Protein backbone atom coordinates (compact mmCIF):
# COMPACT_ATOMS: atom_id res chain seq x y z
CA UNK A 154 0.00 0.00 0.00
CA UNK A 155 1.28 3.43 -0.83
CA UNK A 156 0.11 5.72 1.87
CA UNK A 157 -1.54 8.85 0.61
CA UNK A 158 -1.55 10.88 3.80
CA UNK A 159 1.29 10.71 6.24
CA UNK A 160 1.66 12.51 9.56
CA UNK A 161 5.03 12.70 11.27
CA UNK A 162 4.98 13.73 14.92
CA UNK A 163 7.88 16.07 15.63
CA UNK A 164 10.45 17.74 13.39
CA UNK A 165 13.56 17.43 15.55
CA UNK A 166 16.79 15.74 14.57
CA UNK A 167 15.03 12.54 13.58
CA UNK A 168 11.63 13.89 12.51
CA UNK A 169 13.18 16.33 10.06
CA UNK A 170 15.23 13.60 8.40
CA UNK A 171 12.17 11.37 8.10
CA UNK A 172 10.20 14.24 6.57
CA UNK A 173 12.96 15.10 4.12
CA UNK A 174 13.26 11.51 2.97
CA UNK A 175 9.50 11.17 2.56
CA UNK A 176 9.41 14.31 0.46
CA UNK A 177 12.35 13.15 -1.65
CA UNK A 178 10.98 9.64 -2.13
CA UNK A 179 10.00 8.83 -5.71
CA UNK A 180 6.60 7.77 -4.41
CA UNK A 181 6.05 10.90 -2.45
CA UNK A 182 2.42 10.90 -1.41
CA UNK A 183 0.08 13.79 -1.90
CA UNK A 184 0.02 14.79 1.76
CA UNK A 185 2.90 14.88 4.17
CA UNK A 186 2.23 16.70 7.41
CA UNK A 187 4.06 17.30 10.64
CA UNK A 188 2.47 17.69 14.03
CA UNK A 189 4.14 20.49 15.96
CA UNK A 190 3.39 22.38 19.12
CA UNK A 191 1.35 25.52 18.33
CA UNK A 192 3.95 27.52 20.24
CA UNK A 193 6.67 26.22 17.95
CA UNK A 194 4.68 26.95 14.79
CA UNK A 195 3.97 30.51 15.92
CA UNK A 196 7.32 31.14 17.55
CA UNK A 197 9.22 34.24 16.46
CA UNK A 198 12.59 32.74 17.34
CA UNK A 199 14.89 32.76 14.27
CA UNK A 200 15.63 29.04 14.55
CA UNK A 201 11.95 28.12 14.66
CA UNK A 202 11.19 30.49 11.80
CA UNK A 203 13.95 28.86 9.80
CA UNK A 204 12.61 25.41 10.60
CA UNK A 205 9.11 26.46 9.61
CA UNK A 206 10.34 27.94 6.32
CA UNK A 207 12.33 24.78 5.53
CA UNK A 208 9.29 22.59 6.18
CA UNK A 209 7.03 24.80 4.12
CA UNK A 210 9.53 24.86 1.26
CA UNK A 211 9.39 21.08 1.25
CA UNK A 212 5.62 21.31 0.88
CA UNK A 213 4.92 19.87 4.33
CA UNK A 214 1.68 20.81 6.08
CA UNK A 215 2.17 22.09 9.62
CA UNK A 216 -0.47 20.69 11.95
CA UNK A 217 -0.73 22.21 15.43
CA UNK A 218 -0.85 19.69 18.25
CA UNK A 219 0.79 18.94 21.58
CA UNK A 220 1.38 15.33 22.54
CA UNK A 221 1.82 16.28 26.19
CA UNK A 222 -0.93 18.86 26.68
CA UNK A 223 -3.58 17.57 24.29
CA UNK A 224 -6.06 14.97 25.38
CA UNK A 225 -5.93 11.54 23.79
CA UNK A 226 -9.25 12.29 22.03
CA UNK A 227 -7.85 15.46 20.51
CA UNK A 228 -4.80 13.61 19.22
CA UNK A 229 -7.05 10.83 17.87
CA UNK A 230 -9.12 13.37 15.95
CA UNK A 231 -5.93 14.73 14.34
CA UNK A 232 -4.54 11.26 13.58
CA UNK A 233 -7.83 10.16 12.01
CA UNK A 234 -7.09 12.40 9.00
CA UNK A 235 -4.07 10.29 8.02
CA UNK A 236 -3.30 6.80 6.72
CA UNK A 237 0.07 6.55 8.40
CA UNK A 238 1.37 8.19 11.56
CA UNK A 239 5.09 8.11 12.42
CA UNK A 240 6.14 9.13 15.93
CA UNK A 241 9.41 11.04 16.04
CA UNK A 242 9.42 12.92 19.31
CA UNK A 243 11.39 10.67 21.60
CA UNK A 244 10.66 10.47 25.31
CA UNK A 245 9.29 13.94 25.77
CA UNK A 246 7.96 14.67 29.24
CA UNK A 247 8.71 11.33 30.80
CA UNK A 248 6.30 8.44 31.11
CA UNK A 249 2.78 8.18 29.76
CA UNK A 250 3.14 10.11 26.52
CA UNK A 251 4.13 7.19 24.28
CA UNK A 252 1.20 5.15 25.54
CA UNK A 253 -1.14 8.10 25.05
CA UNK A 254 0.00 8.53 21.44
CA UNK A 255 -0.48 4.82 20.81
CA UNK A 256 -3.96 4.78 22.33
CA UNK A 257 -4.87 7.81 20.22
CA UNK A 258 -3.61 6.01 17.10
CA UNK A 259 -5.76 2.98 17.92
CA UNK A 260 -8.83 5.06 18.79
CA UNK A 261 -8.42 6.86 15.47
CA UNK A 262 -8.20 3.47 13.75
CA UNK A 263 -5.40 4.71 11.55
CA UNK A 264 -4.38 1.99 9.09
CA UNK A 265 -0.63 2.20 9.76
CA UNK A 266 1.44 3.34 12.70
CA UNK A 267 5.13 3.58 13.52
CA UNK A 268 5.55 4.39 17.21
CA UNK A 269 8.61 6.23 18.42
CA UNK A 270 10.79 3.20 19.07
CA UNK A 271 13.75 4.11 16.86
CA UNK A 272 16.35 2.63 19.14
CA UNK A 273 17.20 -0.54 20.98
CA UNK A 274 15.51 -3.94 20.95
CA UNK A 275 13.10 -3.36 23.83
CA UNK A 276 11.80 -6.95 23.70
CA UNK A 277 15.31 -8.29 24.27
CA UNK A 278 16.06 -5.78 27.03
CA UNK A 279 12.82 -6.60 28.81
CA UNK A 280 11.14 -4.93 31.76
CA UNK A 281 12.95 -3.68 34.81
CA UNK A 282 16.09 -2.47 33.01
CA UNK A 283 18.14 0.37 34.47
CA UNK A 284 16.28 2.77 32.12
CA UNK A 285 12.76 2.76 33.58
CA UNK A 286 11.40 4.70 30.57
CA UNK A 287 11.93 1.56 28.50
CA UNK A 288 9.14 -0.31 30.30
CA UNK A 289 6.62 1.99 28.64
CA UNK A 290 7.94 0.96 25.24
CA UNK A 291 6.99 -2.60 26.16
CA UNK A 292 3.54 -1.39 27.25
CA UNK A 293 3.22 0.21 23.80
CA UNK A 294 4.18 -3.07 22.14
CA UNK A 295 1.72 -5.01 24.30
CA UNK A 296 -1.04 -2.62 23.35
CA UNK A 297 -0.23 -2.83 19.65
CA UNK A 298 0.02 -6.62 19.79
CA UNK A 299 -3.36 -6.85 21.50
CA UNK A 300 -5.23 -5.58 18.46
CA UNK A 301 -5.38 -6.20 14.71
CA UNK A 302 -7.06 -3.04 13.40
CA UNK A 303 -3.98 -0.86 13.05
CA UNK A 304 -1.02 -2.37 11.27
CA UNK A 305 2.23 -1.27 12.75
CA UNK A 306 5.95 -1.44 12.22
CA UNK A 307 8.75 -0.69 14.62
CA UNK A 308 12.05 0.49 13.22
CA UNK A 309 14.85 -0.72 15.50
CA UNK A 310 17.83 1.42 14.67
CA UNK A 311 20.18 0.98 17.60
CA UNK A 312 21.73 4.13 18.95
CA UNK A 313 21.81 7.25 16.83
CA UNK A 314 25.38 7.38 15.53
CA UNK A 315 25.82 10.99 16.61
CA UNK A 316 24.85 9.96 20.13
CA UNK A 317 27.66 7.39 20.36
CA UNK A 318 30.15 10.14 19.52
CA UNK A 319 28.38 12.78 21.62
CA UNK A 320 30.84 13.86 24.35
CA UNK A 321 28.06 14.17 26.93
CA UNK A 322 27.16 10.51 26.44
CA UNK A 323 30.55 9.79 27.94
CA UNK A 324 31.83 7.02 25.66
CA UNK A 325 34.04 8.95 23.24
CA UNK A 326 36.20 11.37 25.17
CA UNK A 327 38.42 12.91 22.51
CA UNK A 328 39.64 15.64 24.82
CA UNK A 329 41.29 13.10 27.07
CA UNK A 330 42.03 10.64 24.24
CA UNK A 331 39.89 8.01 25.94
CA UNK A 332 37.11 5.60 25.17
CA UNK A 333 34.91 4.62 28.11
CA UNK A 334 33.60 1.15 27.27
CA UNK A 335 30.14 0.45 28.65
CA UNK A 336 30.26 -2.90 30.46
CA UNK A 337 33.29 -4.27 28.64
CA UNK A 338 35.48 -3.64 25.63
CA UNK A 339 33.82 -6.58 23.88
CA UNK A 340 30.29 -5.21 24.32
CA UNK A 341 28.84 -4.13 21.01
CA UNK A 342 26.46 -1.40 19.98
CA UNK A 343 24.49 -1.03 16.75
CA UNK A 344 24.32 2.50 15.38
CA UNK A 345 22.48 4.28 12.57
CA UNK A 346 22.57 7.95 11.59
CA UNK A 347 19.39 10.04 11.74
CA UNK A 348 19.73 10.67 8.01
CA UNK A 349 19.88 6.97 7.21
CA UNK A 350 17.01 6.26 9.60
CA UNK A 351 15.03 8.87 7.65
CA UNK A 352 15.85 7.31 4.27
CA UNK A 353 15.15 3.77 5.40
CA UNK A 354 11.95 4.73 7.21
CA UNK A 355 10.72 6.46 4.06
CA UNK A 356 11.47 3.29 2.11
CA UNK A 357 9.59 1.22 4.70
CA UNK A 358 6.60 3.57 4.52
CA UNK A 359 6.55 4.11 0.75
CA UNK A 360 8.40 1.19 -0.79
CA UNK A 361 7.03 -1.89 -2.54
CA UNK A 362 7.16 -4.29 0.36
CA UNK A 363 4.38 -4.39 2.91
CA UNK A 364 6.38 -4.06 6.08
CA UNK A 365 3.53 -3.10 8.37
CA UNK A 366 3.16 -6.64 9.55
CA UNK A 367 3.26 -5.93 13.24
CA UNK A 368 6.84 -6.70 14.16
CA UNK A 369 10.11 -4.86 14.57
CA UNK A 370 12.33 -4.25 11.57
CA UNK A 371 16.01 -4.20 12.42
CA UNK A 372 18.21 -1.80 10.53
CA UNK A 373 21.75 -0.59 11.11
CA UNK A 374 24.74 1.28 9.75
CA UNK A 375 27.33 -0.41 11.93
CA UNK A 376 27.72 -2.80 14.82
CA UNK A 377 30.88 -2.05 16.69
CA UNK A 378 32.43 -3.04 20.00
CA UNK A 379 33.91 -0.40 22.29
CA UNK A 380 37.31 -2.01 21.72
CA UNK A 381 36.89 -1.62 17.96
CA UNK A 382 35.71 1.94 18.49
CA UNK A 383 38.92 2.73 20.39
CA UNK A 384 40.98 1.16 17.58
CA UNK A 385 39.09 3.15 14.97
CA UNK A 386 39.68 6.44 16.77
CA UNK A 387 43.33 5.55 17.23
CA UNK A 388 43.67 4.85 13.51
CA UNK A 389 41.85 8.02 12.47
CA UNK A 390 43.53 10.39 14.87
CA UNK A 391 46.95 8.75 14.94
CA UNK A 392 46.94 9.16 18.73
CA UNK A 393 46.95 6.43 21.34
CA UNK A 394 43.58 6.01 23.02
CA UNK A 395 43.14 4.93 26.62
CA UNK A 396 40.59 2.16 27.11
CA UNK A 397 38.61 2.68 30.29
CA UNK A 398 35.99 0.11 31.16
CA UNK A 399 32.93 1.30 33.03
CA UNK A 400 31.97 -2.01 34.59
CA UNK A 401 28.35 -2.72 35.47
CA UNK A 402 29.39 -2.54 39.10
CA UNK A 403 30.80 0.96 38.67
CA UNK A 404 27.72 2.11 36.76
CA UNK A 405 25.35 0.63 39.33
CA UNK A 406 27.24 2.37 42.13
CA UNK A 407 27.03 5.65 40.23
CA UNK A 408 23.29 5.16 39.69
CA UNK A 409 22.74 4.31 43.34
CA UNK A 410 24.16 7.66 44.36
CA UNK A 411 22.34 9.56 41.58
CA UNK A 412 19.20 7.50 40.82
CA UNK A 413 17.47 10.11 38.66
CA UNK A 414 20.41 10.60 36.30
CA UNK A 415 19.01 9.72 32.86
CA UNK A 416 22.42 9.46 31.24
CA UNK A 417 23.65 6.94 33.79
CA UNK A 418 20.49 4.92 33.15
CA UNK A 419 21.20 4.83 29.41
CA UNK A 420 24.84 3.93 30.00
CA UNK A 421 23.83 1.08 32.29
CA UNK A 422 21.39 -0.36 29.73
CA UNK A 423 24.10 -0.37 27.09
CA UNK A 424 26.54 -1.78 29.65
CA UNK A 425 24.30 -4.82 30.12
CA UNK A 426 25.16 -5.63 26.53
CA UNK A 427 21.93 -7.26 25.39
CA UNK A 428 19.27 -5.88 23.07
CA UNK A 429 21.57 -3.09 21.95
CA UNK A 430 23.43 -4.74 19.07
CA UNK A 431 22.58 -7.05 16.20
CA UNK A 432 24.32 -8.61 13.23
CA UNK A 433 24.44 -6.16 10.34
CA UNK A 434 24.10 -8.99 7.84
CA UNK A 435 20.60 -9.66 9.16
CA UNK A 436 19.37 -6.06 8.96
CA UNK A 437 16.58 -5.12 6.60
CA UNK A 438 18.74 -2.61 4.76
CA UNK A 439 21.77 -4.86 4.33
CA UNK A 440 19.64 -7.70 3.09
CA UNK A 441 18.51 -5.39 0.30
CA UNK A 442 22.05 -4.28 -0.40
CA UNK A 443 21.46 -0.84 1.09
CA UNK A 444 24.51 0.26 3.04
CA UNK A 445 24.02 2.79 5.78
CA UNK A 446 26.78 4.96 7.20
CA UNK A 447 29.35 3.18 9.35
CA UNK A 448 31.07 4.58 12.43
CA UNK A 449 34.19 5.18 10.36
CA UNK A 450 32.30 7.01 7.63
CA UNK A 451 30.57 9.15 10.24
CA UNK A 452 33.87 9.98 11.94
CA UNK A 453 35.59 10.85 8.67
CA UNK A 454 32.76 13.10 7.64
CA UNK A 455 32.39 14.87 10.94
CA UNK A 456 35.96 15.08 12.12
CA UNK A 457 38.00 15.31 8.99
CA UNK A 458 35.97 17.82 7.04
CA UNK A 459 37.15 18.21 3.50
CA UNK A 460 40.67 16.98 4.10
CA UNK A 461 39.98 13.30 4.00
CA UNK A 462 38.16 11.03 1.67
CA UNK A 463 34.82 10.01 3.00
CA UNK A 464 33.39 6.77 1.79
CA UNK A 465 29.76 6.37 1.09
CA UNK A 466 29.13 2.71 1.44
CA UNK A 467 29.97 -0.21 -0.72
CA UNK A 468 28.82 -1.11 -4.15
CA UNK A 469 25.08 -0.87 -3.87
CA UNK A 470 23.97 2.40 -2.43
CA UNK A 471 20.55 3.96 -2.60
CA UNK A 472 20.00 7.62 -2.10
CA UNK A 473 17.44 10.16 -3.07
CA UNK A 474 18.75 13.10 -4.98
CA UNK A 475 16.71 16.21 -4.80
CA UNK A 476 17.05 19.75 -5.82
CA UNK A 477 14.33 21.91 -4.25
CA UNK A 478 13.36 23.12 -7.69
CA UNK A 479 13.39 19.79 -9.41
CA UNK A 480 11.69 16.58 -8.63
CA UNK A 481 13.27 13.92 -6.49
CA UNK A 482 14.69 10.75 -7.91
CA UNK A 483 16.03 7.57 -6.45
CA UNK A 484 19.50 6.71 -7.61
CA UNK A 485 21.24 3.38 -7.28
CA UNK A 486 24.97 3.08 -7.70
CA UNK A 487 26.18 -0.45 -8.30
CA UNK A 488 28.52 -2.53 -10.38
CA UNK A 489 27.75 -2.47 -14.08
CA UNK A 490 26.69 -5.89 -15.30
CA UNK A 491 28.12 -7.42 -18.46
CA UNK A 492 27.26 -7.88 -21.21
CA UNK A 493 23.92 -6.19 -20.36
CA UNK A 494 25.42 -2.78 -19.56
CA UNK A 495 27.96 -2.56 -22.39
CA UNK A 496 25.87 -0.19 -24.51
CA UNK A 497 24.94 2.02 -21.56
CA UNK A 498 28.58 2.29 -20.49
CA UNK A 499 29.66 2.94 -24.06
CA UNK A 500 27.19 5.80 -24.30
CA UNK A 501 28.39 7.27 -21.02
CA UNK A 502 32.06 6.94 -22.02
CA UNK A 503 31.32 8.69 -25.32
CA UNK A 504 29.51 11.44 -23.43
CA UNK A 505 32.54 11.72 -21.17
CA UNK A 506 34.94 12.02 -24.10
CA UNK A 507 32.72 14.60 -25.79
CA UNK A 508 32.59 16.66 -22.59
CA UNK A 509 36.39 16.80 -22.46
CA UNK A 510 36.62 18.06 -26.01
CA UNK A 511 40.05 16.47 -26.46
CA UNK A 512 41.34 13.61 -28.55
CA UNK A 513 41.72 10.53 -26.36
CA UNK A 514 43.48 8.46 -29.02
CA UNK A 515 46.64 8.45 -26.91
CA UNK A 516 44.68 6.59 -24.22
CA UNK A 517 43.59 3.92 -26.74
CA UNK A 518 40.04 5.09 -26.23
CA UNK A 519 38.64 3.28 -29.28
CA UNK A 520 40.04 -0.01 -28.06
CA UNK A 521 38.64 0.66 -24.63
CA UNK A 522 35.18 1.22 -26.10
CA UNK A 523 35.42 -2.00 -28.06
CA UNK A 524 36.46 -4.14 -25.11
CA UNK A 525 34.24 -2.89 -22.26
CA UNK A 526 34.75 -3.72 -19.40
CA UNK A 527 38.39 -4.38 -20.36
CA UNK A 528 40.80 -3.20 -17.66
CA UNK A 529 37.87 -2.20 -15.48
CA UNK A 530 36.69 -5.80 -15.13
CA UNK A 531 36.63 -7.11 -11.58
CA UNK A 532 38.72 -10.07 -12.75
CA UNK A 533 41.44 -7.54 -13.66
CA UNK A 534 41.29 -5.87 -10.24
CA UNK A 535 39.09 -3.10 -11.59
CA UNK A 536 35.61 -1.80 -10.95
CA UNK A 537 33.03 -0.10 -13.12
CA UNK A 538 30.16 1.53 -11.27
CA UNK A 539 27.01 2.77 -12.90
CA UNK A 540 24.39 5.16 -11.50
CA UNK A 541 20.80 4.59 -12.46
CA UNK A 542 17.71 6.59 -11.91
CA UNK A 543 15.98 3.48 -10.76
CA UNK A 544 12.39 4.30 -10.07
CA UNK A 545 9.81 5.83 -12.32
CA UNK A 546 8.73 9.05 -10.74
CA UNK A 547 5.32 9.93 -9.62
CA UNK A 548 3.92 13.06 -11.03
CA UNK A 549 1.14 14.02 -8.69
CA UNK A 550 -1.69 16.09 -9.93
CA UNK A 551 -1.27 18.40 -7.00
CA UNK A 552 2.53 18.58 -7.12
CA UNK A 553 3.81 22.08 -7.65
CA UNK A 554 4.67 22.57 -11.31
CA UNK A 555 8.33 23.29 -10.50
CA UNK A 556 8.59 19.74 -9.21
CA UNK A 557 8.47 18.12 -12.63
CA UNK A 558 11.05 20.10 -14.58
CA UNK A 559 14.29 18.21 -14.24
CA UNK A 560 14.17 17.20 -17.87
CA UNK A 561 16.31 14.11 -17.82
CA UNK A 562 16.05 12.18 -21.04
CA UNK A 563 13.49 9.41 -20.73
CA UNK A 564 13.12 10.31 -17.14
CA UNK A 565 9.87 8.43 -16.71
CA UNK A 566 11.07 5.43 -18.56
CA UNK A 567 11.35 1.95 -17.13
CA UNK A 568 13.67 0.11 -17.17
CA UNK A 569 15.99 2.51 -15.39
CA UNK A 570 17.90 5.28 -17.08
CA UNK A 571 21.65 5.34 -16.61
CA UNK A 572 22.90 8.73 -15.56
CA UNK A 573 26.52 8.40 -14.56
CA UNK A 574 29.53 6.18 -14.14
CA UNK A 575 32.99 5.90 -12.68
CA UNK A 576 35.69 3.29 -13.08
CA UNK A 577 38.95 2.18 -11.58
CA UNK A 578 41.72 -0.01 -12.92
CA UNK A 579 44.85 -1.52 -11.47
CA UNK A 580 47.90 0.70 -11.73
CA UNK A 581 51.36 -0.04 -10.32
CA UNK A 582 52.87 -0.39 -6.84
CA UNK A 583 49.59 -1.13 -5.13
CA UNK A 584 47.85 1.90 -6.60
CA UNK A 585 44.76 2.02 -8.75
CA UNK A 586 43.62 4.70 -11.16
CA UNK A 587 40.24 6.40 -11.25
CA UNK A 588 38.85 6.84 -14.75
CA UNK A 589 35.74 7.93 -16.60
CA UNK A 590 33.95 9.83 -13.87
CA UNK A 591 30.97 11.18 -15.69
CA UNK A 592 27.49 12.49 -14.87
CA UNK A 593 24.99 13.31 -17.60
CA UNK A 594 24.65 17.11 -17.87
CA UNK A 595 20.92 16.79 -17.14
CA UNK A 596 21.61 15.00 -13.86
CA UNK A 597 24.08 17.52 -12.50
CA UNK A 598 23.54 19.57 -9.37
CA UNK A 599 22.37 16.56 -7.40
CA UNK A 600 25.72 15.65 -5.83
CA UNK A 601 25.83 12.50 -7.93
CA UNK A 602 29.52 13.18 -8.67
CA UNK A 603 30.21 13.13 -4.93
CA UNK A 604 28.41 9.86 -4.51
CA UNK A 605 30.28 8.27 -7.40
CA UNK A 606 33.65 9.41 -6.03
CA UNK A 607 32.71 8.14 -2.57
CA UNK A 608 31.61 4.82 -4.00
CA UNK A 609 34.78 4.31 -6.05
CA UNK A 610 37.00 5.22 -3.11
CA UNK A 611 35.14 2.61 -1.14
CA UNK A 612 35.71 0.08 -3.90
CA UNK A 613 39.41 0.87 -4.06
CA UNK A 614 39.69 0.35 -0.32
CA UNK A 615 37.80 -2.88 -0.35
CA UNK A 616 40.05 -4.14 -3.16
CA UNK A 617 43.03 -3.44 -0.92
CA UNK A 618 44.68 -0.67 -2.95
CA UNK A 619 46.97 1.72 -1.11
CA UNK A 620 45.39 4.66 -2.87
CA UNK A 621 43.89 6.12 -6.02
CA UNK A 622 45.59 8.26 -8.64
CA UNK A 623 44.05 10.18 -11.48
CA UNK A 624 44.79 12.86 -13.99
CA UNK A 625 42.80 15.94 -14.77
CA UNK A 626 43.12 19.19 -16.67
CA UNK A 627 43.60 22.70 -15.33
CA UNK A 628 40.28 23.99 -16.67
CA UNK A 629 38.22 21.22 -15.07
CA UNK A 630 37.62 23.27 -11.97
CA UNK A 631 34.50 21.51 -10.72
CA UNK A 632 36.19 18.12 -10.97
CA UNK A 633 39.30 19.43 -9.23
CA UNK A 634 37.21 20.84 -6.39
CA UNK A 635 35.52 17.48 -6.04
CA UNK A 636 38.83 15.62 -5.89
CA UNK A 637 40.19 18.08 -3.35
CA UNK A 638 37.17 17.52 -1.19
CA UNK A 639 37.89 13.81 -1.10
CA UNK A 640 41.52 14.16 -0.12
CA UNK A 641 43.32 14.09 -3.47
CA UNK A 642 46.56 16.08 -3.55
CA UNK A 643 48.89 16.88 -6.38
CA UNK A 644 51.46 14.21 -7.12
CA UNK A 645 54.27 13.55 -9.59
CA UNK A 646 53.24 12.30 -13.06
CA UNK A 647 52.72 8.55 -12.99
CA UNK A 648 52.64 8.16 -16.77
CA UNK A 649 53.71 10.10 -19.83
CA UNK A 650 51.01 12.18 -21.38
CA UNK A 651 51.09 14.36 -24.47
CA UNK A 652 48.48 16.69 -22.94
CA UNK A 653 50.15 19.87 -21.78
CA UNK A 654 49.21 21.03 -18.30
CA UNK A 655 47.86 17.64 -17.14
CA UNK A 656 47.53 17.61 -13.37
CA UNK A 657 48.21 14.36 -11.53
CA UNK A 658 46.43 13.78 -8.26
CA UNK A 659 46.65 11.05 -5.65
CA UNK A 660 44.66 10.04 -2.63
CA UNK A 661 46.88 7.92 -0.42
CA UNK A 662 44.81 5.80 1.97
CA UNK A 663 47.86 4.98 4.07
CA UNK A 664 48.23 8.63 4.99
CA UNK A 665 44.67 9.36 5.99
CA UNK A 666 44.18 11.53 9.04
Ligand SMILES: NC(=O)c1ccc[n+]([C@@H]2O[C@H](COP(=O)([O-])OP(=O)(O)OC[C@H]3O[C@@H](n4cnc5c(N)ncnc54)[C@H](OP(=O)(O)O)[C@@H]3O)[C@@H](O)[C@H]2O)c1
Pocket residue numbers: 162163164165166167168188189190193218219220221222241242243244245271272273311312313316
Ligand atom coordinates in the same frame (compact mmCIF):
# COMPACT_ATOMS: atom_id res chain seq x y z
N1 LIG B 1 18.35 5.88 19.97
C1 LIG B 1 19.21 6.82 20.34
O1 LIG B 1 20.35 6.56 20.47
C2 LIG B 1 18.82 8.24 20.53
C3 LIG B 1 19.77 9.22 20.39
C4 LIG B 1 19.40 10.55 20.50
C5 LIG B 1 18.14 10.85 20.79
N2 LIG B 1 17.25 9.86 20.95
C6 LIG B 1 15.89 10.13 21.24
O2 LIG B 1 15.28 10.45 20.04
C7 LIG B 1 14.35 11.48 20.27
C8 LIG B 1 14.08 12.10 19.00
O3 LIG B 1 15.29 12.55 18.63
P1 LIG B 1 15.39 13.93 18.09
O4 LIG B 1 16.83 14.13 18.05
O5 LIG B 1 14.58 14.05 16.88
O6 LIG B 1 14.77 14.84 19.27
P2 LIG B 1 14.59 16.35 19.18
O7 LIG B 1 15.49 16.90 18.18
O8 LIG B 1 14.65 16.86 20.58
O9 LIG B 1 13.12 16.48 18.62
C9 LIG B 1 12.03 16.27 19.39
C10 LIG B 1 10.84 16.78 18.59
O10 LIG B 1 9.67 16.57 19.37
C11 LIG B 1 8.93 17.77 19.38
N3 LIG B 1 8.17 17.89 20.62
C12 LIG B 1 8.66 18.05 21.86
N4 LIG B 1 7.63 18.15 22.73
C13 LIG B 1 6.50 18.08 22.01
C14 LIG B 1 5.12 18.15 22.35
N5 LIG B 1 4.73 18.28 23.60
N6 LIG B 1 4.21 18.05 21.37
C15 LIG B 1 4.60 17.91 20.08
N7 LIG B 1 5.90 17.83 19.70
C16 LIG B 1 6.83 17.94 20.66
C17 LIG B 1 9.96 18.84 19.31
O11 LIG B 1 9.34 20.02 18.85
P3 LIG B 1 9.66 21.45 19.45
O12 LIG B 1 10.47 22.08 18.39
O13 LIG B 1 8.32 22.06 19.62
O14 LIG B 1 10.38 21.29 20.74
C18 LIG B 1 10.91 18.26 18.29
O15 LIG B 1 10.46 18.48 17.00
C19 LIG B 1 15.00 12.28 21.38
O16 LIG B 1 14.08 12.98 22.12
C20 LIG B 1 15.67 11.21 22.20
O17 LIG B 1 14.80 10.71 23.22
C21 LIG B 1 17.56 8.56 20.80
